[in-house]
Amino acid sequence: MQFIVVKKKNIVTWLALFVVVLIGGFLYFMSTESEPAFGFLQDSKSEDVRDIHMITAEFTMTMENGKTMDAYRWDPGSIFIEKGEKVNLKIYGINGSEHPFYIEGTDIRGTVKKGEETVVPLQFDKEGVYKIVCTIHQGEHHQAPMIGYIYVD
Structure with missing residues (x-):
C-alpha cells in the first residue's frame, strides 16, 4: 500500500x-x-510597420532570328496591402544600373540602384490598384514595360 x-x-x-x-x-x-x-x-500595435521585399529582375531571350529581347520586372510583380496599413517597401537592385520609378496616383518617386536597397514607406488611404512604373523601361521603345502592381483593400 x-x-x-x-x-x-x-x-x-x-x-x-x-x-x-x-x-x-x-x-x-x-x-x-x-x-x-x-x-x-501577436500584440496589435498601431505603430507596427510591415516590411515587403522586392527586387529588380531581368530576363533575356534570344529569338529564332538571333535578335535578343530583354525584359525587366519588379519581383514580386504584385503585392497586397490593407487600406491604412504602414509598409516599408524594400526594393533591392539586382539587374540594371538604375531604375527611376513612380507610383501612379501618388507623389512617390525614387530610384533603385544596382547593389543597393531603396526603402519606400507606404500607407494608402484609398482602396485600389496602384502601379509602380520604371521610367526607363516603359513606352514603345521597350518590348515589355517594367510595371508592378500594389493592390490595396
Missing part, C-alpha cells in the same frame, strides 16, 4: 513540474522581442 502512495506523489510532483515549465516557457516566449508565428499571439 505504501508503494502506491509513493508513486502517486511522484506523479503529482512531475505533473506540477511540467505545468511550471510549460507556463514559464510560454511567458518567456511572449516576453521576447521576436514576433510570434501565430496571429492570435
Whole structure:
C-alpha cells in the first residue's frame, strides 16, 4: 500500500513540474522581442510597420532570328496591402544600373540602384490598384514595360 502512495506523489510532483515549465516557457516566449508565428499571439500595435521585399529582375531571350529581347520586372510583380496599413517597401537592385520609378496616383518617386536597397514607406488611404512604373523601361521603345502592381483593400 505504501508503494502506491509513493508513486502517486511522484506523479503529482512531475505533473506540477511540467505545468511550471510549460507556463514559464510560454511567458518567456511572449516576453521576447521576436514576433510570434501565430496571429492570435501577436500584440496589435498601431505603430507596427510591415516590411515587403522586392527586387529588380531581368530576363533575356534570344529569338529564332538571333535578335535578343530583354525584359525587366519588379519581383514580386504584385503585392497586397490593407487600406491604412504602414509598409516599408524594400526594393533591392539586382539587374540594371538604375531604375527611376513612380507610383501612379501618388507623389512617390525614387530610384533603385544596382547593389543597393531603396526603402519606400507606404500607407494608402484609398482602396485600389496602384502601379509602380520604371521610367526607363516603359513606352514603345521597350518590348515589355517594367510595371508592378500594389493592390490595396
